[in-house]
Amino acid sequence: MTPRALVVEADGGSRGNPGVAGYGALVRDARTGELLAERAAPLGKASNNVAEYTGLIEGLRAVLELDLATDASVEVRMDSKLVVEQMAGRWKIKHEDMRRLALDARRLVQDIQSRGGAVDFTWIPRGENAAADALSNDGMDGHTVRRDHTGAPGVAGSTDDAAEDARTEAYISDETVPVLEGPTRLVLVRHGVTDFTVQHRMDGRGGADPSLNDDGVRQAEAAAGAVRALLSRSDGGTPRVVSSSLSRARQTGEAVAAALGVRREEDRDWDEQSFGDWDGRAMPALAAREPDDVARLRSDLDFARPGGESRRELDERVAQALDRALEPGGTVVVATHRVAIMSVLCRVLGVDHERGWSIATGPASLTAVEFWPDGGVQVAFVNDTQHLHDLRRTDP
Numbered sequence: 001m002t003p004r005a006l007v008v009e010a011d012g013g014s015r016g017n018p019g020v021a022g023y024g025a026l027v028r029d030a031r032t033g034e035l036l037a038e039r040a041a042p043l044g045k046a047s048n049n050v051a052e053y054t055g056l057i058e059g060l061r062a063v064l065e066l067d068l069a070t071d072a073s074v075e076v077r078m079d080s081k082l083v084v085e086q087m088a089g090r091w092k093i094k095h096e097d098m099r100r101l102a103l104d105a106r107r108l109v110q111d112i113q114s115r116g117g118a119v120d121f122t123w124i125p126r127g128e129n130a131a132a133d134a135l136s137n138d139g140m141d142g143h144t145v146r147r148d149h150t151g152a153p154g155v156a157g158s159t160d161d162a163a164e165d166a167r168t169e170a171y172i173s174d175e176t177v178p179v180l181e182g183p184t185r186l187v188l189v190r191h192g193v194t195d196f197t198v199q200h201r202m203d204g205r206g207g208a209d210p211s212l213n214d215d216g217v218r219q220a221e222a223a224a225g226a227v228r229a230l231l232s233r234s235d236g237g238t239p240r241v242v243s244s245s246l247s248r249a250r251q252t253g254e255a256v257a258a259a260l261g262v263r264r265e266e267d268r269d270w271d272e273q274s275f276g277d278w279d280g281r282a283m284p285a286l287a288a289r290e291p292d293d294v295a296r297l298r299s300d301l302d303f304a305r306p307g308g309e310s311r312r313e314l315d316e317r318v319a320q321a322l323d324r325a326l327e328p329g330g331t332v333v334v335a336t337h338r339v340a341i342m343s344v345l346c347r348v349l350g351v352d353h354e355r356g357w358s359i360a361t362g363p364a365s366l367t368a369v370e371f372w373p374d375g376g377v378q379v380a381f382v383n384d385t386q387h388l389h390d391l392r393r394t395d396p
Contacts, residue, residue: 004072005030008059011079011132012043012051013140018284021046022139024132025059027068030075037062040135040145041360041383045200045284052080053101055136056087057358060108060119066148072117079126079133087121096295104358142362144385180234180380182370185331186322187230188341189223189256191248192216192364200283204308205271207279211247219364219388220252224259226366226387227333231260234331238262242325243335244270252364253335260333269321272337276308299354311339311353318343326371341367348377364388 007030012023021043027036039058043051056076063069078084085091086102087109093099109119126133138145180187193216196203203210212220231239239260243253245268257264278286287294296303297311304310318340325332338361346356348369360383361367368380 006072006074008074008076009129009132010055010059011129011136012055013136014046014048014051015140018045018047020140021051022136023051023055024135024139025055026131027062036149037066038135038145038147040139042139042142042362043360050097052083056083057105064111069112069115069117074117074119076121077124079124079129081123084121084123104355142385144383180368180370182372184326184329184371186369187227187333188367189252189335190338190341190361190363190365191252192219194248197363202275202278202281204273204275204279206274209247212251220255222387223364224255227256228259237330239331239333241333242267246271249335256333256335267321269317270334270336270340273314273339274309276305278305298357301353315343
């Protein structure tokens with residue numbers, strides 16, 4: 001059997017650098033040009049380089065997720081000279097965020113190599129990276145794209161023309177409609193935006209506790225409608241709705257509970273991490289003035305600001321909240337916060353807390369996890385923001 005030859009095309013962008021950022025990546029069969037996978041998602045406020053590295057990471061991850069890595073030759077093509085040269089080992093990596101992301105990418109390369117595959121990096125002109133660039137713009141526009149082809153890679157002519165046309169049409173028009181099937185289902189809803197969110201201010205447990213602003217209220221209502229639509233397709237009985245004790249999550253939870261016709265419960269262990277003396281301060285300014293401590297916030301489980309709590313402490317209380325939420329079985333919807341959602345995903349996926357920062361969960365996004373009695377867990381989807389698209393089109 002001829003070994004697979006794959007191409008990963010990846011890109012990322014930031015409107016403002018740093019500014020509104022997103023990534024895009026795709027996987028092709030190198031011999032036939034067949035498109036096998038597309039990925040894109042928003043990243044909040046980030047730099048071009050962070051977005052480009054994230055596109056690379058998600059492209060490599062798609063190769064592994066689709067089980068294409070065995071004995072495969074993978075060529076990564078990017079128009080970022082910086083990323084290509086750093087991943088090839090020819091340029092040093094000075095910035096802490098870049099080192100972290102490069103390490104994540106290298107781990108994925110090693111995963112591919114452990115399956116007998118090989119990964120090479122090639123710089124291409126921007127004009128030759130148009131497909132990945134278009135996907136990264138989808139991400140910057142707030143769209144999340146996760147599309148996989150079902151065709152067998154490297155088998156040219158394996159379908160007739162009619163079947164190929166049908167597959168192509170399905171690919172172009174596909175908007176995957178998720179259905180939850182596990183006996184216990186967890187839907188995590190991140191709260192809508194506040195003025196602090198827009199201003200990139202730290203806002204943890206024990207801080208100012210702002211309410212949703214007008215945009216956040218609309219986002220919460222849209223998220224509530226999306227939850228109702230999701231659960232209407234999933235036979236899981238009467239759902240429960242739980243929120244953290246912070247205003248923005250309570251308001252988001254109330255919107256979801258109203259849409260489902262149930263009462264909201266409250267569990268303060270779902271609160272955001274407490275950032276102590278950093279609460280209310282803008283992250284860009286903190287990154288400029290205290291870069292070492294910002295890096296420690298991401299990398300050190302036991303780091304805590306004065307008056308705040310460590311990630312380890314947050315993980316412990318969120319784990320207890322998760323166990324309480326899942327214990328009755330059925331479907332539970334939890335309105336909570338970014339780091340709390342990250343904590344859950346790190347736990348169920350078995351990834352370390354530092355790598356968890358690579359998981360995007362935008363305001364008013366939906367994430368769903370299914371649990372089985374034998375201990376099986378499946379993350380159905382992450383950072384679904386499709387329901388927010390109409391808001392963007394109608395905003396003045």
